[in-house]
Amino acid sequence: MNDFKRTESQLLSAWNRIKADKFARNLGSLGLAQILVRVSRLVTTIVLSRLLLPEVYATAAVVLTVYEIIALFTRNGISAKVVQAAPNEVEVVAMTAWRMTWIVCVGLLVLQCLLAVPIASFYKNPALAAPIIAMATIYLATPLSNIQAAFQQREGHLGRMAFATALQVIVDNILTACFALLGYGFWAIILPKLLVAPIWLFLVRFGHPWRPKKIEGIDWFHGWKEIAKFSRSVLGTEILSTVQGNIDNLFVGYFLGLHALGIYYFAYNAGLGITLGFITAVGVAVFPYFCEVSERRNDLAKRFYQARNKICLSLVGLILTQAALAPIYVPIVFGPKWVEASSILSIICLSALARPFASVTSQLLKAVGKPEIELHWQIGNTAALVVALLISSQFNITAVALSVLVVQTAILGTFSVLVPRQLFSKRGMDQIRLAPASDLKSNRFRTAPEA
Numbered sequence: 001m002n003d004f005k006r007t008e009s010q011l012l013s014a015w016n017r018i019k020a021d022k023f024a025r026n027l028g029s030l031g032l033a034q035i036l037v038r039v040s041r042l043v044t045t046i047v048l049s050r051l052l053l054p055e056v057y058a059t060a061a062v063v064l065t066v067y068e069i070i071a072l073f074t075r076n077g078i079s080a081k082v083v084q085a086a087p088n089e090v091e092v093v094a095m096t097a098w099r100m101t102w103i104v105c106v107g108l109l110v111l112q113c114l115l116a117v118p119i120a121s122f123y124k125n126p127a128l129a130a131p132i133i134a135m136a137t138i139y140l141a142t143p144l145s146n147i148q149a150a151f152q153q154r155e156g157h158l159g160r161m162a163f164a165t166a167l168q169v170i171v172d173n174i175l176t177a178c179f180a181l182l183g184y185g186f187w188a189i190i191l192p193k194l195l196v197a198p199i200w201l202f203l204v205r206f207g208h209p210w211r212p213k214k215i216e217g218i219d220w221f222h223g224w225k226e227i228a229k230f231s232r233s234v235l236g237t238e239i240l241s242t243v244q245g246n247i248d249n250l251f252v253g254y255f256l257g258l259h260a261l262g263i264y265y266f267a268y269n270a271g272l273g274i275t276l277g278f279i280t281a282v283g284v285a286v287f288p289y290f291c292e293v294s295e296r297r298n299d300l301a302k303r304f305y306q307a308r309n310k311i312c313l314s315l316v317g318l319i320l321t322q323a324a325l326a327p328i329y330v331p332i333v334f335g336p337k338w339v340e341a342s343s344i345l346s347i348i349c350l351s352a353l354a355r356p357f358a359s360v361t362s363q364l365l366k367a368v369g370k371p372e373i374e375l376h377w378q379i380g381n382t383a384a385l386v387v388a389l390l391i392s393s394q395f396n397i398t399a400v401a402l403s404v405l406v407v408q409t410a411i412l413g414t415f416s417v418l419v420p421r422q423l424f425s426k427r428g429m430d431q432i433r434l435a436p437a438s439d440l441k442s443n444r445f446r447t448a449p450e451a
Contacts, residue, residue: 058258060189061265062128065246066119067135070112072242073104074142077234080366081227082150084291090154091215094147096224098212101143112136123253131190138194141201148208153288157207161284164203172196233371237362240378244385244408248400251393256400264397267344270334271326275319275352282311283359290367301424304364308420312356323349347401351408357416364420373419381411 078097085093116132152161172192179188249268253261286307293299323346330342365374388403 055258055262056186058253058262058265059125059128060186061249061261062119062123062125062253063131063135063186063190065249066112066115066132067138068242068246070108070115070136071139072238073108073235074101074139074146075235075238076104077231077238077366077371078104078227079146079150080234080287081230082147083154083288084230084294084366084369093227094151094210095212095215096227097150098143098147100224100227101146105139105142109136109139112139131187134194135190138197141197145201145204147212148206148210149204151208151210152204153284154291156288160207161204162281164200164207167203168196168199171199230369230371233375234366236375237371237378240375240382243382244378247386248389248404251389252397252400255393256397260397263338263341264344264400266334266338267341267397267401268348270330270341271322271345271348272352275315275322275349275355278315278318279352279356279359282307282315282356283363286311286360287363287367290364294367294369297424300364300367304360304420304424308357308360308416312360315356316353319349319352323347344397344401347398347405351401351405354409354412354416358412361416361419364423368423370423374415377411377415377419381407381415384411 078100082090082094082097113133113136116129116136119132120126120128149161172195175192175195176188179191182188184191249261249265252264289307290300290303293303326346326349327342330345331339334341362371362374365371385404385407388407389400392399392403
């Protein structure tokens with residue numbers, strides 16, 4: 001009985017510590033959301049793998065790849081500046097960021113619509129034009145909700161965002177399975193993404209009271225150069241990361257054909273879907289966690305190494321387990337026609353081993369206002385990956401997957417080791433300390449006097 005009471009007391013004490021720790025609550029909410037998302041996505045993937053042919057997967061892959069490449073410009077770091085901004089500048093930053101986001105998103109909508117027909121002609125498939133145009137309408141949801149999302153992230157209230165993400169993706173997956181059963185073909189993958197966009201918009205927009213308003217004495221685009229300077233490196237990194245995540249699909253489809261692309265695309269999504277979801281959740285949680293102590297370097301270093309060692313090592317275990325079991329569960333879960341994808345899936349899983357460490361390092365650089373450091377690394381990573389893919393795509397999809405594994409592990413692994421070591425050296429810390437002070441002295445965003 002005493003042992004039972006002691007265990008109960010220990011569990012209750014641990015639970016109370018978690019409730020009191022905002023970072024742990026946020027990570028728990030995002031982690032639970034990702035578990036729910038991945039369970040629903042697994043069910044959907046099973047349904048699609050048994051109903052759709054690789055060629056249908058390939059058609060959807062082209063549409064979604066085009067959308068992902070253009071949509072990366074919505075992840076431009078403009079709203080991240082709201083999270084990172086000082087308290088006395090945040091309102092002005094938010095208004096300017098909101099206006100800049102509208103310009104960017106309307107421009108992206110027009111651009112994707114203009115590219116739809118040329119892309120369909122390039123792939124000699126006229127049916128591609130309509131879904132590419134339809135997907136472009138999703139961009140309008142971003143300026144209506146991204147500043148509210150930034151404030152929630154800034155304030156560490158990520159539970160609602162986690163719920164919105166989980167609900168949106170779960171409904172997307174359920175609709176995808178239903179439409180596939182009804183015989184919608186590749187539209188079963190595309191149409192649900194249009195129908196669920198309002199879920200995120202509604203939940204996130206009404207999750208924070210911030211609304212655009214004119215600030216007296218401040219120009220409409222006051223301080224836009226400072227926001228652009230911060231965001232350009234974030235955008236550059238996002239562009240390169242998205243290119244890295246999709247360029248292999250384009251090479252495989254062009255050089256090896258649609259059947260090979262269907263196999264490769266299935267393996268990529270079944271292999272990295274779970275891992276990338278958790279990596280994204282970790283990034284969302286640690287960014288404001290690092291920003292809170294960005295000017296207290298010893299505390300920042302402690303938080304960084306704790307987050308990296310505990311969280312990333314857990315994800316490494318998940319990745320290795322999934323890679324090892326792929327030859328066993330792929331034919332059982334997804335059907336015998338996907339047996340040839342199991343070895344590709346294992347290799348693609350292993351290519352994600354360095355990603356959790358790189359993601360946490362990336363959030364660290366953004367928190368201290370140095371995203372350009374990651375940009376330089378990603379330029380080298382992208383160049384190496386393109387060269388490797390040009391060579392490997394002349395052989396087969398196994399060679400393509402191996403080239404991705406080698407390049408990503410070598411470069412992202414080195415980035416994750418060297419950058420924190422340099423950043424937390426005495427010289428690196430002295431250089432970063434100068435940045436916040438010089439920003440405040442610029443007086444560009446100031447709406448309140450210094451305390």
